[in-house]
Amino acid sequence: MSDRFLYTLPTDPVAVPLVEQLTDEYHTRYGDYFEKGGASQEMNRYPPERFSAPDGAFVLLLRGERPIAGGAFMRYDEHTAELKRMWTDRDHRRQGLARRVLAELEAQALRQNYRKVYLTTGFRQPEARELYLRAGYSPLFDLDAEPETVQILAFEKRLLPVGALFANENGDAPRSAAAGK
Template structure:
């Protein structure tokens, strides 16, 4: 898989976002209603990445500013037929590396209990439970994670 930065408004991103939102409907009964502004995912404070296998876009994720020195990871998704191949882990690592380059020292994210594979990915990638925040702060199905970034990655 190779990874490219694309604008959140790019048609490729929008198509994968539609798939992601349908998955939320299937798992939770509704779309993710977190307010998102496309410009939040543009440098210098954010970025949106798409992973491709050949010419096929298969994975997405981005980060945006959450607070001073803290980025929030959003919209992580891997297309159904490409799951289990390590694409999410690879994309997450690249998001972290890009967040470091953007000056962030910590990341936060929110996921849900009906996404056990996401919770497993984050836990196995060094994320720990965090205080609730954002749109779903009081949602009983939401889980919040954080990770201090290894700023030495920037030297690689």
């Protein structure tokens, strides 16, 4: 069975099981940490339309017709997308799915003319912290500090069009990988 990406909204019936599982995970990890209303209020802080074009995106990774991972972004500022709601189904972890969703969201952000990605994750999500560090995100907090003292772990990453990776030291125009052979 092959996997495929589906762009939709968090309110789409196919997304509901994954969104509910993420809400439950927030509740389990953070309890009453979030302001009045708990994890449900946090999950509903933004209207679903914030995660739709032209300013945002909400993507699911489907295996068959079942969502196994997903994530979203919304406009942070004119040049920056803010990642939100990255999640992998609890029965499908440790397969690199979050990294696939992250790469898809970065590519979509580029397609929507963003040049940078910003995100925050919570101090009780060490696997998310490590994912973003391994994916080249710069921490906007002291990595040596205890995460609970920082609480909101912010990251950013400049997005480069694929060809930009092959620009020479003089800053000449990007060239394709084939041209460098």
